[in-house]
Amino acid sequence: MNAQHLQPTGSAYFIAKETERPENHTLSVLVDNEPGVLARVIGLFSGRGYNIESLTVSETEHEKHLSRITIVTRGTPHVLEQIKHQLERIVPVHRVVDLTVRSHELGQERPLERELALVKVAGTGEARVEALRLADAFRASVIDANTEHFIFEITGKGSKLDQFIAIMKPLGLVEICRTGVAAMNRGPQGM
Amino acid sequence: MSSGQNERREMPRSEMTGAEMVVQALKDNGVKHVFGYPGGAVLPIYDEIFQQDEVEHILVRHEQGAGHAAEGYARSTGKAGVMLVTSGPGATNAVTPLQDALMDSIPLVCLTGQVPTSLIGSDAFQECDTVGITRPCTKHNWLVKDVNELAAIIHEAFHVATTGRPGPVVVDIPKDVQFAKGIYVPPQTAPRTSYQPKVQGDLEKIKAAVELMAGAKRPILYTGGGVINSGPEASHLLRELVDLTGFPITSTLMGLGAYPASGKNWMGMLGMHGTYEANMAMHDCDVMVCIGARFDDRITGRLTAFSPNSKKIHIDIDPSSINKNVHTDVPILGDVGRVLEDLVRLWRATAKADKKALHPWWEQIAKWRARDSLAYKMNHDVIMPQYAIQRLYALTKDMDTYITTEVGQHQMWAAQHYHFEKPNRWMTSGGLGTMGYGLPAALGVQIAHPDALVIDIAGDASVQMTMQEMSAAVQHEAPIKIFILNNQYMGMVRQWQQLLHGNRLSHSYTEAMPDFVKLAEAYGGHGIRCEKPDELDDAIKEMISVKKPVIFDCRVATLANCFPMIPSGKAHNEMLLPDEATDEAVANAIDAKGRELV
Numbered sequence: 131m132n133a134q135h136l137q138p139t140g141s142a143y144f145i146a147k148e149t150e151r152p153e154n155h156t157l158s159v160l161v162d163n164e165p166g167v168l169a170r171v172i173g174l175f176s177g178r179g180y181n182i183e184s185l186t187v188s189e190t191e192h193e194k195h196l197s198r199i200t201i202v203t204r205g206t207p208h209v210l211e212q213i214k215h216q217l218e219r220i221v222p223v224h225r226v227v228d229l230t231v232r233s234h235e236l237g238q239e240r241p242l243e244r245e246l247a248l249v250k251v252a253g254t255g256e257a258r259v260e261a262l263r264l265a266d267a268f269r270a271s272v273i274d275a276n277t278e279h280f281i282f283e284i285t286g287k288g289s290k291l292d293q294f295i296a297i298m299k300p301l302g303l304v305e306i307c308r309t310g311v312a313a314m315n316r317g318p319q320g321m
Numbered sequence: 322m323s324s325g326q327n328e329r330r331e332m333p334r335s336e337m338t339g340a341e342m343v344v345q346a347l348k349d350n351g352v353k354h355v356f357g358y359p360g361g362a363v364l365p366i367y368d369e370i371f372q373q374d375e376v377e378h379i380l381v382r383h384e385q386g387a388g389h390a391a392e393g394y395a396r397s398t399g400k401a402g403v404m405l406v407t408s409g410p411g412a413t414n415a416v417t418p419l420q421d422a423l424m425d426s427i428p429l430v431c432l433t434g435q436v437p438t439s440l441i442g443s444d445a446f447q448e449c450d451t452v453g454i455t456r457p458c459t460k461h462n463w464l465v466k467d468v469n470e471l472a473a474i475i476h477e478a479f480h481v482a483t484t485g486r487p488g489p490v491v492v493d494i495p496k497d498v499q500f501a502k503g504i505y506v507p508p509q510t511a512p513r514t515s516y517q518p519k520v521q522g523d524l525e526k527i528k529a530a531v532e533l534m535a536g537a538k539r540p541i542l543y544t545g546g547g548v549i550n551s552g553p554e555a556s557h558l559l560r561e562l563v564d565l566t567g568f569p570i571t572s573t574l575m576g577l578g579a580y581p582a583s584g585k586n587w588m589g590m591l592g593m594h595g596t597y598e599a600n601m602a603m604h605d606c607d608v609m610v611c612i613g614a615r616f617d618d619r620i621t622g623r624l625t626a627f628s629p630n631s632k633k634i635h636i637d638i639d640p641s642s643i644n645k646n647v648h649t650d651v652p653i654l655g656d657v658g659r660v661l662e663d664l665v666r667l668w669r670a671t672a673k674a675d676k677k678a679l680h681p682w683w684e685q686i687a688k689w690r691a692r693d694s695l696a697y698k699m700n701h702d703v704i705m706p707q708y709a710i711q712r713l714y715a716l717t718k719d720m721d722t723y724i725t726t727e728v729g730q731h732q733m734w735a736a737q738h739y740h741f742e743k744p745n746r747w748m749t750s751g752g753l754g755t756m757g758y759g760l761p762a763a764l765g766v767q768i769a770h771p772d773a774l775v776i777d778i779a780g781d782a783s784v785q786m787t788m789q790e791m792s793a794a795v796q797h798e799a800p801i802k803i804f805i806l807n808n809q810y811m812g813m814v815r816q817w818q819q820l821l822h823g824n825r826l827s828h829s830y831t832e833a834m835p836d837f838v839k840l841a842e843a844y845g846g847h848g849i850r851c852e853k854p855d856e857l858d859d860a861i862k863e864m865i866s867v868k869k870p871v872i873f874d875c876r877v878a879t880l881a882n883c884f885p886m887i888p889s890g891k892a893h894n895e896m897l898l899p900d901e902a903t904d905e906a907v908a909n910a911i912d913a914k915g916r917e918l919v
Contacts, residue, residue, distance in 0.1 A: 162515055165464070166452060177457050208644070215641035221461040221481060224515040 150206035154183060155230040156241055156313045157214065158321050162222035163189050163197040170220050171199060180205060180213050184245075184288075186310035196224070202243075202311050227321050229313050236317060243313040247291045252279040253302030261301040268294045279304070339468045339499040340365035343432065346475040347376050349508050352403050354379055354394065354768055356387040360407025361447060362434030365499035379768055379797055382789035384411050386761035388418020389787065392427045393762030394769045396748045397723055399552060401428040401483050402765065408434045409447030412493070413454060417755060420458040422489035424752025425575060426550055428482040429489040431455075432475075437497035438466055451493045460488030465495070468503035476508040485518030486639040487550055518638060522655030527663045528671075530610070530634045530651045535672035537608035539682045540568045543591065543620075546575030546751070547613015547637060547657045549744045555658035556744045559612065560584070561665050567676040569686055571599035573614050574736055575751045582740030588686065589695075592620040593887045594733040597694035597896055598686055600885075603628050604893035605685070611635045613657040616646040617752070618919070626892035636660045694885040694898055695737050704854050706731065706806045706877040710738040710778065713804060716861045721773045723766045725749065727759040727783030730812035730883045735778040757786030760803060764790055767799035774802070774865060781807040782831060791844040794870040802864050802871045808879045809834055816882050819904075820911055841872035852876040882907065890915025 161167045168187055175182050184202040189195075203213060210228065217226045229241035249270070251261045254277070261280060265272065270284035279302075284294055288311060295306055314321065337345065343366050347355065356379045359367045370378050381387040384406045391402030406415050412433045422429040436445040452464045461481050463474045471494065478490045534540060542563065548555050556579045563570050563586050570580050571591040580587060589596035591603055600622075603609065609631045614620070621627045627647060635642075635649040636657055643652040653660055668674075697707045724739055725748040726732040732749055741747050748766060750758035763777040777784070784805055794801050806812075814829040838848030847867045851860040851874070864871045884899040888910040897910050 162513070166456065169453070170456060173457055212641060212645060215639075215643075219639065219641055221513070221516050 150208060152204050152206050153210070153230070154202060154204050155210050155228055156243060156311065157201045157203060157217070158225075158227045158229055158313065159199040159201065159217055160224040160226075160321070161197050161199060161220075162224070163195045164222055167197070167220075167222050168199070170222070171201075171217065174216055174220065175201075175203070175213075178216065180209065184310040186312055200311055200313050225321065229315055232315050236315060238316055241313045241315045243287060243311045244285055245288050245291055245309055245311050246283065246285045247295070247306060247308045248273070249282045249284060249295060249298055249306050250279060250304040251282065251298050251302045252304050254278060257301045261298060264294075264297055264301075270294065335505050336502055337505050338365070338369075338502050339465075339471050339494065340369045342468070342472045342503070342505050343475065343494065343499070344369045344373060344376060345505055346472050346508075347403065350476065350479045351400070352376055355403045355405050356381055356390040356394070356765065357405030358382075358384050358387055358407065358411060360411050360434065362408035362436060362496050363405060363411075363432075363494075363499075364434075365496065366405065366432070366434070366494075378405070379764075379793070381761065381764075381793045383787065384414035385417050385757065386764070386787050386790040386793065388415050388429065388431070389421070389755070389758050389761035390765030390768070390790070390793075391429055391431075392418060392422055392425075392758075393725055393748045393765030395422075395427050395429060395765075396549075396762075397745050397766040398769045399745060401430050401479055403430045403432070405432045406434070407447065408436055408451065409449045411447075412449055412451040412491075415491075416454060416458055417753075419455055419489045419491065421750055421753040421755045421758065423458050423460065425750065426487050426546060427489065428487040430478055430482050431459075431489060431491045433491060433493045434499070435464070435493045435495040438495045439497065441495065451491065455491045458489070459491050460486075462491035462493065464493045465498055468498050468501040471498060471503065472505045472507075473509075476506075477513065479508075481516065485516075486547075519654050520638065520656040520659050522636070522653045522660035522663060524663060526651055526653045527660060527667060530653060531664065531667045531672050533608055533632055533634060533651060534566065534568075534610060534668070535675075537568075538678060539602075539605060539607040539685075540566070540610065540679070541602050541606040541608070542568050542570040542610045542612065543572070543603065543614055544570065544576045544579055544612045545573040545614025548576055548579040549613075551613065551657040553744060555613075555656075555661055556580070558658065558661035558665055562661060562668070565665065565668055566674055567679055568610070569602055569683070571595070571603065573617070573620055573751070574749060576614060577736060577747045578741035578744045581742040583742060588690075590736050592617075593622070594737065594883055594885065595887075596737075597692045597885055597898060598689035600887065600893040600896055601689045602686055606631045609633045611637075611649075612661070613637060615639075615642045618646075621646060622887045622895075623890050623892045626894075628893070692898065694896070696899055697881070700878065701854060703878045704852070704857060704875060706734050706808070706881050707738055708854060709804075709806055709857065709875050709877055710734050712857050713776070713778070713861055714739045716858065717774060717776065717865065720865070721770070722746065723748070723763075723770060723773055723775045725759040725762040725766060725775070725777045727777070727779045727786075728754045728756045729780045729783055729814075730808075730816065730881075731778055731780040731783075731806040733813075733883045734806070739778070756780075756783035758783075760784055760787045760801070761790045761793075763801040763803070764794050764797070764799050767794070767801050768797065771799075775799075776802045776804055779803055779805045780812060781805050781809060781834060781837075782811040785835070788840070791841070791846055791870060791872070795845040798869070800867070800869050800871070802873065804864070804873045805837060805875055806877050807834070807837070807874050808877050808881070810879060812881075813883065815880075819882070819907055820888065821916055823908070837872050837874035841870070844870070846870035846872060848872050848874065850874040850876070886910075888915060889918040
């Protein structure tokens with residue numbers, strides 16, 4: 131009776147799943163700004179083994195007590211769909227939009243994503259001059275300085291920030307603080 | 322589902338203490354019984370409970386017992402179960418039933434006391450981070466810091482627990498909030514905008530489902546606990562759908578009773594210990610209609626070989642259940658009852674049931690049925706556990722009976738050999754698999770149905786995990802019957818050790834078993850022991866006739882295994898059947914990859 135199981139199964143359902151490749155997606159999550167809401171979101175990711183590449187959160191509509199959480203996560207399309215639905219189950223979550231999927235629907239390659247970093251560089255002499263020159267090329271602005279250091283403020287895509295930080299490393303990089311990604315889709319429509 | 326909130330015309334707004342509000346809110350939400358255990362941080366609420374008699378408090382012996390009792394109460398009534406516990410250890414002891422209720426979608430409202438707000442974070446006596454600890458094991462939880470928010474939060478808690486996919490909620494109430502005075506607001510029908518479960522199914526999708534079903538040659542209905550959670554009307558509609566379509570039907574552990582076991586289209590439970598016919602039909606079907614079930618690993622077996630040639634329709638209220646484990650061709654998001662209503666209506670209007678076209682399928686099913694996969698070797702000297710359940714069923718089926726179970730072999734035998742005709746009659750811990758669930762759950766069921774016959778089909782190991790609730794049953798004159806299939810082993814653990822670990826029975830034998838008859842008597846209940854098959858009927862009749870809690874020590878064959886079985890990592894068509902399960906077959910049933918699975 132068990133001869134059948136020796137044959138390969140004809141299931142199409144899981145063949146597709148196994149060949150799915152992980153992708154980075156950016157999610158916007160609109161939540162009630164109440165105690166514990168961020169813990170609910172983060173707990174969901176750690177509890178179910180999802181990845182968080184970047185996370186930012188801030189109140190966006192004070193009168194309505196709404197916060198917007200932007201999460202960059204990595205997973206196969208199947209897992210990304212699960213993440214979206216699991217987030218939607220959280221009671222204080224109003225909406226979850228996969229900005230990456232949305233941007234594809236709008237015929238765009240990816241959503242607009244920006245990040246801000248504060249970069250402290252200490253040094254004197256040639257390295258100090260070089261740091262300032264490069265900061266200028268990256269359109270980073272100096273927000274604090276004395277004779278032995280600069281603090282640069284730089285905004286842009288994550289990859290631009292990565293590059294800037296890499297360049298500053300040999301020039302006396304002391305510390306970095308990054309905000310994580312803020313994102314929205316191009317065009318007139320809201321989230 | 323309605324939230325069971327009563328309209329209160331008198332007292333639209335009034336000032337009262339937080340503790341008064343708790344009791345008032347319980348009344349306003351239709352609560353008649355609360356299961357709980359007092360302690361320092363809930364004393365003000367207990368003082369209010371003392372001064373009224375609308376809400377009856379059932380004192381348990383351990384907070385876990387309160388939770389499972391409330392779960393049993395909820396499952397057998399369709400209403401929310403309520404538990405009340407103190408801070409710290411009271412709350413941590415509630416964690417197991419909370420997670421149990423989360424996995425089985427049981428509406429459970431847990432009120433916890435908390436240290437006063439001024440002491441939160443100071444590592445005060447009996448302080449714990451209750452909302453932190455219970456966040457992942459509840460549907461939602463609240464810490465109430467302002468007495469003026471307390472009433473609205475409790476009402477919302479009942480709403481969240483009982484609507485959408487039901488589940489457990491926790492309201493954590495600091496002691497100073499219980500003493501503080503504020504304004505009580507009655508339940509309102511203005512739920513928060515972020516919580517709007519979708520109950521009505523998409524008609525286009527339902528039409529697509531009807532079309533797919535009408536063209537099916539080898540269809541199957543696979544139903545789950547969602548049908549029962551949706552209410553009695555959903556079970557009624559399910560029966561109608563089966564009659565209209567002539568489709569065969571199987572169910573998960575949680576869904577037993579939604580369709581009557583005596584119905585001619587019934588194939589028995591499916592899954593790891595389901596029947597051969599149900600699992601083979603799942604594997605070979607061409608259209609699968611999953612109604613309120615979630616493609617759990619106990620159901621699917623090896624996913625890559627799960628029902629490879631079928632189109633799948635999935636009706637579920639929880640979007641995260643759809644496409645989670647198995648790809649669905651026609652997903653229908655909504656409450657099972659509402660969707661079935663539309664489905665039945667559309668079927669009547671458009672589809673003509675060609676029951677003749679299903680004949681070859683039914684013939685095939687008849688062949689599988691003839692395999693008689695639940696058979697076992699009868700023994701005239703020793704009680705076979707299956708026989709014990711069969712006799713229990715035969716002697717109680719015509720009574721107003723409710724069955725709860727613990728977790729293990731006895732649970733599976735109960736699911737296989739006790740047959741349910743109605744929903745809400747079967748209370749078992751499915752998702753979490755909580756040993757110790759059945760005894761307190763039986764207490765909860767008995768409180769809700771004082772005149773019914775409530776039986777906990779138990780194992781000797783499980784029942785000792787919450788045995789202390791015998792004392793609660795005696796106190797509250799709840800004549801529950803604890804029917805222990807006593808084989809002196811953790812039977813399912815032993816079975817898996819035989820399957821996976823060369824029959825090395827590491828710590829699965831209980832060397833010092835209590836005398837269950839004396840134990841029953843010590844608690845003030847009645848004890849019965851039975852060791853011979855020919856004495857079993859009389860002993861069961863004695864159990865039924867005794868009007869107080871009974872512990873029935875049914876000594877059964879010690880080394881019986883639970884079959885049929887889909888070994889871990891195997892598919893539906895690779896079942897291990899009882900007549901093929903030699904020691905050698907059992908020892909080799911699971912390969913290296915399957916070993917790592919649960």
